[in-house]
Structures are given as C-alpha cells and as structure tokens.
Amino acid sequence: MKNWIKSGAPWIWLNGGAVAVSMIMVVGLIGLIAVRGLAHFWPADVVEFTMSDEQGQEQIILGEVRRSEIIPAAVARDSGVVLPEGFDEGGTIERFLFKRGNRDIFNRDFAWYPDQGMSEWRYPEDALVLERRQWGDFIGYPVALEIEGEVVAEGATLIPHLQERVAESREAHDRIRSIERHDIGAINRALEGLRLEQRSLAANEELPTEQVAEELTRINIEEAQLQAQFRELRDEIDALRAETRRDQLKMRAADGQQVSIPLGDIVRATQPNAMNTAQKLGEYGSRFWDFVSGEPREANTEGGIFPAIFGTVTLVMVMSVIVTPFGILAAIYLREYARQGPLLRLIRISVYNLAGVPSIVFGVFGLGFFVYTMGGSIDQLFFSERLPAPTFGRPALIWGALTLALLTLPVVIVSTEEGLARIPSTVREGSLALGATKSETLWKVVVPLATPAMMTGLILAIARAAGEVAPLMLVGVVMLAPSLPIDGSFPYLHLDRSFMHLGFHIYDVGFQSPNVEAARPLVYATALILVLLIITLNLTAISVRNRLRERFRAESD
Secondary structure (H helix, E strand, O other): OHHHHHOOHHHHHHHHHHHHHHHHHHHHHHHHHHHHHHHHHOOOOEEEEEEEOOOOOEEEEEEEEEEEEEEEHHHHHHOOOOOOOOOOOOOEEEEEEEEOEOHHHHOOOEEEEEOOOEOOOEOOOOOEEEEEOOOOOEEEEEEEEEEOOEEEEEHHHHHHHHHHHHHHHHHHHHHHHHHHHHHHHHHHHHHHHHHHHHHHHHHOOOOOHHHHHHHHHHHHHHHHHHHHHHHHHHHHHHHHHHHHHHOEEEEEOOOOOEEEEEHHHEEEEEOHHHOOHHHHHHHHHHHHHHHHHOOEEOOOOEEOOHHHHHHHHHHHHHHHHHHHHHHHHHHHHHHHHOOOOHHHHHHHHHHHHHOOOOHHHHHHHHHHHHHHHHHHHHHHHHOHHHOOOOOOOOOOHHHHHHHHHHHHHHHHHHHHHHHHHOOOHHHHHHHHHOOOOHHHHHHHHHHHHHHHHHHHHHHHHHHHHHHOOOOHHHHOEOOOOOOOOEOOOOOOEOOOOOEOOHHHHHHHHHHOOOOHHHHHHHHHHHHHHHHHHHHHHHHHHHHHHHHHHHHHHHHHO
16 A cells, blocks of 8 residues: 555546546536527516415416426415414425516516415416517416507417517517617717817817808708708608507506507517427527627617627727737747846736736726826827717727736746747857857747747636726726727727626626526636637637647747
C-alpha cells in the first residue's frame, strides 16, 4: 500500500475523479437549464376540471398544468383549503399550479388548486389558446369570428378562417413596425438634423443675414416636406391598426363570460388537445424561432430576445476589436522591449492584481471616466448644438465595450506574454544571425509563432465579457432598447446608443418581473441561449487559433 501511495497513482485517480465530477456537474447544470427552458415552448395540453367547496358550489377551471408539489395538510388548511371530514391533518396533500391565462378577467395568470375537491380531468379538443400582445394568454372556447361586425364563421369552420385572419393581422403588424422603425425613424433623424442645423445657424453670428435667411428658408421647406411624408405614413399606420382592430374573435371563458378580442392583438391561436405529435413539433419550432428572433413584450415576460442576442454579440465584437491590439502591444513591450527591473516587476504585479478587481469597480470607473469625463468632453467639442441633451455623455455601447476591454485586458496581456516566453531564444538568435533586424525578427518570426497564445487570451476575454452584467448596468445596458445599435442609416454602427444584453435580461426577468411564474421559464431559456452563445463564440475563436497553429507549424516544417 505504501509503495502504491508513493507511486502517485492515488493522486492520478483523485484528479481524474475530480475532473469527472466537475464534468458531470457542468453537463447536469446545462441539462437542467435546457430541460426547464425548452419545455416552455411545447404546446401543453389544456385541462378542464370542476372544483367543489364545502357549500357544494362548483367552479369550472380551464388551464395548463405547470407543476405540482406536496404540502402538509395543516399548511393547506391555513391557506383556505377545505379538508374532508376524517382527513388526517398530519398528512399531506398534492396541489397543482395551473396557468389559467385571462389576466384581464381573473387579474392573474396562475393559481394553485389542491387535489381535494377536484373532479376528474378532462381534455376538451375545442379548447383554444390565444397568445396575445397584451394581457397575456387567453384560454377558452371560440364562439364566433366577426369581420366588420358580421359573423363569418362559427363551429368547425371557425379555426381555418381564424388562422388565415391571424396571419394577415401579423403581416399588418409587421408592416406597422417596419414603417415605425425604418421610414418614420429616418424622417425623425432628418428632422432632428434640420433642428440642429437651425440651432447652429442661430448661434453663428459671423454669417451674413442674407445667407442665414436663405438657409432658414431651405430648412423650412425641407421640414414641411418631411412633415407631409410623416403624415402620409401616420395615416397608413392608422389605417392598418383600424383594420386589425376592426375584426373581432368572440371567446367564452371557463366561467361562461364572453370576451371580444381584436385579431390585431392575437399573435398565434392553437388547439393543443386536438394536435398530434407532428403538429406539436411544428408549433414547438415556430414558438422557439419567435423567441429567438422576436422582440420582448409585457415587461420582457413574453415575446423574444433578439435585441438582447444582437446587443451581446455586438458588444463582444467591439470589445474584442479594442482589447486585442492594446493587450498584444502591451505584452510585446513588456516582454521584448522594456528593461527588466523593479519597475517592470511592479507593473506585472499591478496587471495581475488588476485581474482580481471586482467587475462592479470597473463599472464605476467606466461611468465616471468614460461616460462623464470623455463623453461629456466629446459632447462639448463636437455636439455642442445638441446640449443639454447628451450624445456620448450617457451610457452607450462604446463605453460598455471600453469598460469590458479594460476588464479583460490583463487576461490578454498575461496570455500573450506567456506565449512569447515559450518561444525558444534560439529562434530569435537564428533570425538575427541570418541578418534580420530585431523588429523584423519580432514581427515576422516571434509574433506569428505566439499567435495561438494571443488567441487563447482573446478566447478567455470573450468568455468573461459575454457573461458580465454588473459593470454594464452602469455604462450602457438597458431593460428595453428602442432600436438596435446597427441599422441601415449612416454610420451604420451607432456607438452612442444603449443596448440590451442577455445577462441583464436574465436579471431583469428573474428579479424585476411583476409576473414571477410567467418569467420563470424565460429565465432558463435565456440562460441557455447565453450559454450556447458563449460556447459558439469560444468555438469560433478556438477554430481560428487551431488553423493558425497548423499553418505556422506547416511553414516551420
């Protein structure tokens, strides 16, 4: 036994077991997030049952089962559950969380129901689930489809007509969003430019009066033309909205109440109990795609997360462009040019300690230095006509990228230095012996060989930056951004805009949402997308690193 311990075999098995346990924990965590997040998009069956109280009154409940739990009977009794005579109060009962929807009727989407007093579950095939743009889902039974006040479909013919009308209303809604985002957005930017130009003319006292009058006349003419275009677009939007709200779908809730829902408020209509497995798979894919490619609604508890995905990727890309050259140049100077001594050792210690500073400290620094100092100075020098409204003197994409670049700079510096240190001195000496200068040796021999180590530093920087939230809350991220940081108008990449981020979206949905139960599955789904996005970015960088390594290895052979 002593010889076996001295051989080091126990430590090999211990390390192998630790790695295996770590891998199981990581895979298990990702699996838990995936199961709970992806299950949200599956069209769940709609259950109907009757609840009876001690007075014999019955209530019909219709909804989707979300989960169940076992609770003590005493706790259930204290919460108002009526237990039958002779029931052991020391025992337990099971209760179920149902998504009833119909928040505009019941004031809440979810409710708990105990199995005591619950009738047998029924699965009505004609139960209809409507995903709405407001007030959440509506779960009930279709009554009639009204077009321009006239009933056009009832009974079995209603659903095909409804699906066709819902598709048309979605196209109208997409057209409205396109007009508001692109056409009206372009007009607003042009009007803002004319307003700033007018303010600049009023502030410039050196221009002749005649020239100022001509410029003001031109501005007024262009402004009138833009206003006319705006009114035309506004009339088109009003016509589309009136068309989508003109047609109504009459629905009957489980308690018998009838509600008229405008077709323009309906995103999708499904009958889960009447769908087979293939139809449910198709609906599942459609819902997941809408989640990935759509925009958030209802305080981020419904809709999609595309702006957050886009903002996260854009932030990481801009941060990588900033941190890579600065980190590599700093490492090259420290390793190849700086004089070795106490000062250099102090600088290296400072870089190592900088990597351990809490991220929120970088956020406070970014807010004070980047946003207020640099951004305020830029506004004073180049955008004075827009003051007091700030342009760069507010949280924005550029300041978030710079803050994360400062946060991840030590990682890139250390990785690059280690890559440069691993290159044998004989390589440098051989290049110098062949007549190359020191700079030629560095940039044509040493740096290419150290490129894989530089890419390793960039991979670590991307992995950390993509998941950071605390500093971004101070320097650029918002709960809901009105527009993406990249669009079709010059300069295309708008560094002065705020943006959405997947990490902050998870925080907002999980801890700031007014509807906790509706937000719970979205937290898991968004976390899964964030993990997959980080893995994709890392695999892309790793692929580039491996290709560079193979290319330089082939050239050296």
